[in-house]
Amino acid sequence: MNKQVKIRTFSISDLAKEFDVTTRTIRFYEQQGLLNPARQGQTRIYSPKDRVRLMLTLRGKRLGFSLAESKELFDMYDSxxxxxxxxxxxxxDILSKKQADMRQQLSDIQRLQKELDIAESRCQDALVKVRQRDKKKASSPERKVG
Amino acid sequence: MNKQVKIRTFSISDLAKEFDVTTRTIRFYEQQGLLNPARQGQTRIYSPKDRVRLMLTLRGKRLGFSLAESKELFDMYDSxxxxxxxxxxxxxDILSKKQADMRQQLSDIQRLQKELDIAESRCQDALVKVRQRDKKKASSPERKVG
DNA sequence: ATCAAGGTTGACGTTTACGTAAAGGAAAAT
DNA sequence: ATTTTCCTTTACGTAAACGTCAACCTTGAT
Structure with missing residues (x-):
């Protein structure tokens, strides 16, 4: 009894659209060993697994992982x-190092978030002041020579 | 009444050591407009303010900011x-975008942390199994011909 | 006096992560 | 049939962020 589960597949541009990257990017990732799509003739057919990998790769990028690092993690995880x-x-060992990285980034982010908040209110304040000044100007405008 | 507060200064290699970057990097950041050290003759003299900027630049890097982005934020903050x-x-506008970025990164990190935890326990399990297998081997070793 | 330690300015080299263009196959729409 | 529309490979180009010389001050120590 063969469980014949039909698995969804994706074209390269499907994935490109979904994740807002170019097809060039996706092919490049394959060349770097991050993806391994099946082929139908020449054209690439991506499985959900490929899709997840792409997702992880992109998330890794957002977190400052190089493609090589992501690949290493994938390979190790597979093995x-x-x-x-x-x-x-x-x-x-790698995992604990990555976790340390993430802790560092977490604290970086939290600090930065605070600072951005502060900068924002400071900016809002400045804006209010500018507008009040402009209001005053409008209510008592300069006299024109006339 | 001139408040004459003596301010600590740093040499380029002081900062390089403290932040574990090369002097080349620090000069490069200056060239990109991120730092503005004073000069004593030819040699650069860094103030605490410069030091903070370097710190922020590096933190920005960890969070995926380009040098140009950091510079933009600095400049705007100054102005x-x-x-x-x-x-x-x-x-x-920029600030709110950055905050959105940071929220995204925060969720990225939290997910990744979970996944790293899972990968770690999986890995630990596998390790235990390998060791148990090896133990068995040791207690009933293969017979040698001879 | 000279020598080592640290500083300086070019200027070219390198890696990463793609962009872009050329040249073409295959299939679907007109 | 031919024109789009996708897809392919190959290959050269590029921006960012430094690395790596080279060639040269200066300054305190020996």
């Missing part, structure tokens, strides 16, 4: 099932 | 005090 002790220890 | 309405509105 986790059959990994030997050394591999696993290495992976754990 | 906030005397900014006109247009400038201020523009700045507010």
């Amino acid at each position: 986790t099932t059959q990994g030997n002790e050394k591999q696993l220890l290495y992976m754990l | 906030t005090t005397q900014g006109n309405e247009k400038q201020l509105l523009y700045m507010l």
Whole structure:
């Protein structure tokens, strides 16, 4: 009994549109070993798994991961099932480093958010003042020579 | 009455060491308009303000800001005090966009942290299994011919 | 006096992550 | 049939962010 689950597939431009990247980008990621779409003749057919990888790659980018780093994580994750002790220890090491990175970024972001808030209210204040000044000007305008 | 507060200064290599960047990097940032050290003859003298800017620039980098973006924020912040309405509105716009970015990154990070945790436990499990297997092997080793 | 340590300005090299253009196949619409 | 519309590969171009010399001051230590 073969479970014949039909799996959705995506064209390259499907994914390009969904994630707002160019097809060039997607092909480049493949060239760098981040994606492995099937082929139908020449054209690439992307599975949900490919789609997830693309998603993760892009999120990684937003968090400052290089493509090489993302690839490394993917590869290691894939090999986790059959990994030997050394591999696993290495992976754990990487993971803890990444977690440290993320903690750092978290605190960076929180600080920056506060600062942006402060900058925003300061800016709002300045705006109000500018407008009050302009109002005054309007109610007592300069006399024109006439 | 001149308040003569003596302000600490830093050499380029002081800062390079403190923030673990090369002097080349620091000079480059100056060239890009992010820093404005005083000069003593030829050599650069960095004030605490310069130091803070460097710090902010580096934090910005960790958060995926380009140098140009950081510079833009610095410049605008500096000009906030005397900014006109247009400038201020523009700045507010930028700020709200940055805040949106940061919210996105925050959620990215939180997800990734969860995933890293999961990957870590999975990895730990795999490690335990590998070690148990190796233990078994050791207690009933293969017979050697001989 | 000279020598090592740190500073300076070019100027060219390098990596990453794509952009862009050329040249063409295959299929769907007109 | 031919014109779009997608897709393909190949290949050169590019912007950002430095790295890496080279060639040269200056200044305190020996």
